Amino acid sequence: MTGAISYDPGYGSTGSCKSEITFIDGEKGILRYRGYPLEQLAEGVSFEEVMYLMIWGKLPNQAELDGFNAKLAEHAELPEGIVAVLDNLPKNAHPMTVMQTLVATLGDYYEPADEETDIIRLLAKSKALAAYSYRKQTGKEYLKPSKGASFAGDFAHMTFGTSDEYKVSDVLEASLDSLFILHADHEQNCSTSTARMIGSAQASLYASISGAIGALSGPLHGGANQKVIEMLENIRAEGRSLEDHIELVKDKSSDVKLMGFGHRVYKNFDPRARILKKSADELFADLGVEDPALDLAKELEKVALEDEYFVKRRLYPNVDFYSGTIYRALGIPTNMFTVMFVLGRLPGWIAQWKEMRDDADQRIHRPRQIYIGENERNVTPISER
Numbered sequence: 001m002t003g004a005i006s007y008d009p010g011y012g013s014t015g016s017c018k019s020e021i022t023f024i025d026g027e028k029g030i031l032r033y034r035g036y037p038l039e040q041l042a043e044g045v046s047f048e049e050v051m052y053l054m055i056w057g058k059l060p061n062q063a064e065l066d067g068f069n070a071k072l073a074e075h076a077e078l079p080e081g082i083v084a085v086l087d088n089l090p091k092n093a094h095p096m097t098v099m100q101t102l103v104a105t106l107g108d109y110y111e112p113a114d115e116e117t118d119i120i121r122l123l124a125k126s127k128a129l130a131a132y133s134y135r136k137q138t139g140k141e142y143l144k145p146s147k148g149a150s151f152a153g154d155f156a157h158m159t160f161g162t163s164d165e166y167k168v169s170d171v172l173e174a175s176l177d178s179l180f181i182l183h184a185d186h187e188q189n190c191s192t193s194t195a196r197m198i199g200s201a202q203a204s205l206y207a208s209i210s211g212a213i214g215a216l217s218g219p220l221h222g223g224a225n226q227k228v229i230e231m232l233e234n235i236r237a238e239g240r241s242l243e244d245h246i247e248l249v250k251d252k253s254s255d256v257k258l259m260g261f262g263h264r265v266y267k268n269f270d271p272r273a274r275i276l277k278k279s280a281d282e283l284f285a286d287l288g289v290e291d292p293a294l295d296l297a298k299e300l301e302k303v304a305l306e307d308e309y310f311v312k313r314r315l316y317p318n319v320d321f322y323s324g325t326i327y328r329a330l331g332i333p334t335n336m337f338t339v340m341f342v343l344g345r346l347p348g349w350i351a352q353w354k355e356m357r358d359d360a361d362q363r364i365h366r367p368r369q370i371y372i373g374e375n376e377r378n379v380t381p382i383s384e385r
């Protein structure tokens with residue numbers, strides 16, 4: 001099994017977590033999905049093909065892809081009842097909370113189904129769930145999925161309405177397709193480990209993915225892309241120099257992090273950030289967009305990478321550093337950035353969950369601990385406490 005990695009993710013279960021899905025080399029900045037280099041997949045393959053690759057382990061031929069797309073189209077619509085749930089969630093509910101809630105309940109609108117149907121159903125309906133979470137907060141009507149549209153194109157249509165309303169249509173569709181691919185999986189990150197953890201108890205796919213969405217919403221994980229833009233906007237609004245911001249970050253008592261920087265695995269560069277930085281330049285040139293936030297991001301990267309604090313700690317821009325500037329150029333609202341991450345990561349979560357569930361030796365994940373509490377002691381009556 002080439003590329004199989006064994007390491008104990010600390011689950012304390014039956015030994016290490018082995019996987020055939022994603023290979024990362026943090027020192028060399030290598031990322032491969034099922035052995036294919038990310039750079040090749042991001043250029044010449046559709047997100048639908050990557051979904052298929054992640055979950056069923058091979059790039060589909062045309063017949064397989066056509067069949068898969070037909071199933072996605074068949075399952076694209078949302079059940080009426082879930083729209084009623086959506087309408088009754090608080091108007092100011094964060095789209096990530098909406099996604100987590102709706103995914104958790106999605107299965108309850110259908111008769112129990114086989115694993116493949118649940119997988120197709122969740123993939124197919126994810127784009128409408130995401131689009132509707134945006135339409136809800138903007139008070140706009142919900143649009144039905146479009147038969148024959150690509151995943152990215154259909155999401156964009158349901159989110160932004162007719163193509164006249166798009167800020168950009170073809171470029172938007174192509175950019176989203178590529179962004180989804182870049183986010184499709186990343187080995188045993190926090191949210192993927194959560195999906196595995198929940199699924200190891202034989203909980204449903206919906207419960208497992210809903211938990212993963214909750215983990216991804218954290219600002220140290222997927223929530224970072226929104227925080228990067230907020231950080232850049234704050235620096236500009238407060239008129240702070242980049243050097244001053246860097247000093248604030250270096251002051252441990254400030255507890256301020258340089259959002260979009262650092263990674264538990266990548267210690268030289270995040271290959272996704274490199275691709276996104278190039279895409280951002282090309283996209284902004286295409287759109288003729290001048291966004292001070294992108295210029296500031298590039299300057300911040302330059303200043304940080306010349307600073308001993310970051311060099312010594314091997315902190316480099318990660319996938320979230322540039323994705324926010326691209327989403328913004330495409331007209332995606334800031335509080336939807338992490339929902340975009342959900343749409344991209346969904347096939348990876350599902351693939352990892354399926355791989356764990358298909359393992360005949362799979363057992364419940366049960367991490368152990370190092371107890372550092374009190375030694376045994378006796379209870380005293382409250383009158384003596």
Ligand code: SDX
Pocket residue numbers: 185186188189190219220221222224249256257258259260261262263264265313315318319320
């Ligand atoms: C994602 O795991 C994955 O694969 C995740 C992900 C995926 O695709 O699923 O790649 C997606 O989550 C990307 C990360 C997005 N998060 C951010 O951009 C938030 C900012 N980054 C940091 O919070 C941090 O870098 C983490 C959370 C990403 C990693 O945390 P670690 O592994 O605990 O950081 P570390 O051990 O590398 O830190 C080493 C030192 C520490 O300082 P010292 O105690 O040595 O003095 O670097 C410091 C850290 O405090 N540090 C930072 C920093 N990141 C680490 N200091 C300032 N700003 C930062 N961003």
